[in-house]
Amino acid sequence: MPGYVDLHSHFLPGVDDGAQTLSESLAICSGLLEIGFGMVVATPHIRAAMFENTKSGLSGAYRAFLAEVAERTDMPETGLAAEYFCNDLFWRLLEEDDLLFYPVADEAESKRAHRGVRARAVLVESPYEKLPVRVEHRFFEMVVRGIHPVLAHPERYFFLHRETEPIDRMLEGGTLALLDIKALVGRHGAKSQRAAERMLDEGVYFAASSDAHHPEDVALVARGIERLESRLGEEECRQLLADNPRRILLGDLG
Ligand SMILES: [Fe+2]
Secondary structure (H helix, E strand, O other): OOOEEEOOEOOOOOOOOOOOOHHHHHHHHHHHHHOOEEEEEEOOEEEOOOEOOOHHHHHHHHHHHHHHHOOOOOOOEEEEOOEEEOOHHHHHHHHOOOOOOOOOOHHHHHHHHOOOOOOEEEEEEOOOOOOOOOHHHHHHHHHHOOEEEEEEOHHHOHHHOOOOHHHHHHHHOOOEEEEEHHHHHOOOOHHHHHHHHHHHHHOOEEEEEOOEOOOOHHHHHHHHHHHHHHHHOHHHHHHHHHHHHHHHHOOOOO
């Protein structure tokens, strides 16, 4: 078991454009387990006027899901966070300290809390056409406060198809880029595939994830991992799929 950690998926049923039923949800989870993911974090969309989810609503849905799967043996470990669209709602929730951050392991929490260096991280997606105004500055301010933005699928944004330059300083400032593995097999078109390959060569990515919405996505993720391995080699692949994502769940981003 490779012990991969998936930081981006939509398996929680009936809350966004991902799994709609419990059986779809189970198929995604058991499928990801089968291809090596020992830990899968659900990251339902939170976006005003499109996916009106709340932290408490998603927490309730996740608790109900856990109760449903308690007896099953074909499940990876799971966790709950969210994928925030980067707009006014996101900034407001940040100010109100009401974001669904990535879960941090208890042990790490207690070990690091006294040193005051436990980092939190939150998954954010940008509009595809252009970066939000002042986002680089605002993300940097978050990092200074110990909150690392995790930028979802940069390879899909139109403004990054040709070059990575628009987010260079953001990445230098502590924002972490997360690859959607399916991009490597053309799931999001040729431009995203080429951008993903270029960003891999540039060393842009901190981690790689499934962004699985449907059971059929699992086969694409499996093929994507093969591509990843042949492009980067086993060790670097392991960093993106296991070591680095685990650091986020340990709050170990110092
Ligand atoms: Fe997503």
